Amino acid sequence: MNAIVSCGNTSFNNLSVQGPGIQEIPNLSCGSQENNSLWIKVTIKTDGTLGFLLTPQNSALIVDFDFFVFGPDATCQSLGSPIRCSTTNPIAAGTSDNLTGMNETEPDWNEGPAELGNNYVQWLDVLEGETYYIVVDRAAGNGDFSLEWTGTATFSEPPIVNGSTSGALNIALCDSDPIDDGSTEFDLTQSGNIAIGIQNNIIASYYLTENEATIDLNAIPNPTTFRNTVNPQTIFIRLENALSGCFTLSSFTLSVTPFNFPDLADLEECDTDNDGFVAFNLSEIRNQFNTDPNNIISFHHTNNDNINLPDIYTNQTAFVNEVLWAKIYNSVEGCTVYKPFTIIINRIPDAVPSQITQCDFEIFPDGMTTFNLTQANSDLTNGDSSMTTQFYLNTTDALNNQNEQNTLFNNTANPQILTVKITNPLNGCFSLTTLTLNVSLNPTTTVTLQSCDDNVEDGIATFNLADAGFETNGNAVSYYYNTNDALMEQNPITTNQFSGQNIYVRVENGNDCVGIHIIQLEVSAIPQATIDAQGILCTNLPNHPVTLHTAVNNPGNYNFYWAPNGETSQNITVTQAGDYTVTVTDTSTSCFTTLDIHLDASEAPVLEAVEVIDLVQINSISIVVSGNGDYWYSLDNGNYQQSNFFDAVLPGQHIVSIKDMNGCGIIYQTVFVLGIPNYFTPNGDGYHDYWQVRGLDINTNSRSKIYIFNRFGKLLKQISLVGEGWDGTYNGRQMPADDYWYSIQFDDGRNVKGHFALKR
Structure with a gap:
């Protein structure tokens, strides 16, 4: 058990009890046990009487506090039986309040349980050096309690808290960390050192609440680096005598004065000579602060050194960025804050001298043409697509950012050299290099390709542009719809479907244009033909074949091929059902179309059964036939129907006829239906x-x-x-x-x- 040591007759306020507790009370004579208990240890300094008054925080009679007293030579290991105890229930005993305790007027030493007693027992006569344990137990209800000592005996004196009345324990700091939130780190031990003063054997501990300080629960674990959670915040200090265990409580206040600045922007410079060292002007950092004349700003390698850096500062290691600190001291408030910033050395971009060769789209080229200068970007930037390029006629224009040339550039000489400015858009650093423009003088040639319309008479056909023969000798070939796209290498063709038109071919070797040529595309129509079957194929009439007919204008201009027969005439005669295909080919263009037809066979019906249901109120006839045909049924020369079922048939003799609607035959059957007169x-x-x-x-x-x-x-x-x-x-x-x-x-x-x- 953890007992609170009471010293100097100090009363307690708002003591908290909770939890069932460990059953440590032996030999109870008042009929109870520990419920929500708190142990208090008292060591007598001078002889006298020992009493107390316990006042529950909640005055409702349902709140029932009990207590047990052990002594005078009790120890945690040997308590003995209680010499005083009270377990009276206020409601059961009919008392007017729920206060309890020990006083001089009560004659009994113990009371309870339940209705026995009146909440009080007789106080103790005590002697110097005796030790008593008082167990306070909340048997029912909720809430904390206060305890006031009575009687003449005195306890060992608690430590003295120095500076608590003068406010010397309070700590005020500047909010100088990166977050302006009214919170910073405090060293609580500086208040503890003041409170202890010259006293010996005194231990200071710190708490967030008075109750936790009283019962020594949840002490702040790292008092030298405590960060406040509210501003201002009250901290409770407990000074305890390490020899007697006596303690005293006090409190002090933490307050935070705002003194903060936004994060600093880093300094960036371009390493123009590419040696890894750059001189930075640190005074630019001062421009990021307000102009408060009371703020004194200096620069340092760390956030705790006193060596000032010069305003013109060069990084110490080649190509290595450094973190520096700006120290801001306010001469009025006395607050200091350190803000970090980074000096960043930016390399200039790679710049590679390059050249491009363009074609002159003419039968008789003169060396003047249009260049798409962006085609050289990958070579100029060494493959870094994040860099930007700008083109100038000379170096002076490039350095002065004047007379920038359009990327669609018409050369005035062959060859011609331009100055290129390559810039990193993330930091503005740039390099200069050159681009040489060459013009290929190969003349333009024209090739014609022919293809057939793709099964639909829309003038569109599939072409293999490689058939033009330009994709040879390791050349890279791309195709375009117009000469401008071919020159600028933009919008290349990605389809193989074309109408009759011209296509422009750009031929390159090693990224150099060696020629722009023309492909003339011609689209030929496919034959417009149809196929049909003339007649019905009846399997029961083998001497009646069917003609498959191909309809096409000017059949003499076409070749015909039938599958699976292999016949080559315009029309064929067949005696078997199945799938037939004819390919019609234009003899002048070799364009062809393929037509398919499925020929179904039919036959006369075969009577399988006649099912008659008669001698009932409604007579019926069902006809069952077999065969491969479209069969319809008639009763007594009536209209034909698709259903083979007739109902409401009168008694007597009837004629049923079954006909193949494809014309392959008809059969008849006499049917008798019986009827009985009523x-x-x-x-x-x-x-x-x-x-x-x-x-x-x-x-x-x-x-x-x-x-x-x-x-x-x-x-x-x-x-x-x-x-x-x-x-x-x-x-x-x-x-x-x-x-x-x-x-x-x-x-x-x-x-x-x-x-x-x-x-x-």
Whole structure:
């Protein structure tokens, strides 16, 4: 356990207790344990009485503080039993407040738990040298507490805090770091040294809150480099006697006075002689500050030396940048700030003397032409594309930045030498070199290329420009739409699709132009032809072949080739279905077009089955055929339909026809649909005098039988399906009007039963 040492009868304010604690209290006689506990150690200096008053910060009665007292010769290793304890609950005991403690009026030495007691027990009679431990425990509720000592006994004296009343402990600094935020580093020990003074065996520690200082919790770990978090900020100092453990608390204030400047811009200079050393004028740094006459500025190698550098300063190591420090001291505020800056040595760009050779686009060249000077940039800058180039007629113009020439330059002599200024745009450093302009005097030639239109009559064709023959002898060749682009080497052609036009060819050798020539492109039309099949190919009619016809104007101007047959006539006759291709070639240009046709075959239908559903309320017929054709169906010479299904078919004999719509044939089939009358009227008027099944096929139903019964199941008549039927009599006697039943046994094994009505 960590006990707070109480010295000099000093009272405590806002002591914090929290956490369940380690159960270190032995032999409790008041029926409790540690909950949120705080230990206080008291060593008696003079005899007398020892009491205290504990006042919770939260006065609600639900907040319940208990305490236990051990002594008079208690140690952390041997506490013994408590000699005083109080665990009374204010609400249970009915007290008017939640204060507790030890006083002279109470007779009992312990009280509690719960309703037992009145929050107080009798104080102690103590002697010099005795040590007591007081454990304060918050059994319920929340909040901190204050403790005031009572009685006549005194404790060992705490250290004295010197300078706390005069403000000598306070520290004020300038905000002189790079960030203007009211925060800087403090050495708290300078306040500690003042507070200790000439006292011996005194240890100073520093805290952010008074409670942490009281209980010695979370001491500031690095007091010599403490950075404030608010401005001003209060720091609590704890002076503790290393021998007695007595301590005292005080506080002091940290404050920060703003004294800051923005970051300095670096100094950059060009190393014009390229030796790695440059003289810098450091006085340019002063121009970056305000003109406050109280600011004294000097320059140094580090941020803590006292050796001033001269205003004209040369770097110490070739080509090595250095960090220097400007020291700003304000003679009024007494504040000092160091600001770093870098002196930067910039190399001048590489500059390579170069030459370019341009072509003179003429049949009889005179050596005067147009140059695109930027074509030399890579050579001039040694391949550094980040450099800029400017062109002048002479060195004087280049140094004075006058009479700069356009990069599209017309030479006036062959050869001609220009001065080139190469500049690094990042720092402005430049170098000078030369560019020699040469003109090639090779005459211009013309070559013609022909190609066929690409399958669409749009005048566009695919060309291989290399067929012109200029890409030989290691030459580099590029193609352009006009002479200006060819001369300036801009907008090169990247396609192989062209109309009839001129293309301009630039021929180079080693980046030197050795000629600009012309390619004349001619686009020839492809044959405009179509292909069709004359007739239908019926596989069931082998003597009726189909003609494949190629339609084209002036067929005598073309050659024909058929695949897969290999025939070479305009039209061919075929007897097999499949894919056919004809290639039509113009005999004058060799341009061709290829036409494809797929020839489908058809045939007459083959009847596979006739499915009849009859003897139901709605009769139907389904026709099943096979074959490779487009088949349509008709019932009793009615309109043809694509469906092979007919419904609502009346009983009787019907004719079904199936036709191939491609004209390869038609077949017919007779179909019988059976029907049974719901009634008959055997009265001799010639209508419905007999009851008989309708739609019979005599050839397939000659042995079928019909049995007729009355409602009582008596067999009245057996008739054949092929006769005229039942006349409504039984043994020559007319049967009365009534419902009668039938049972039909067909030749195909079907058995159908039902009833019908006889009407008189």
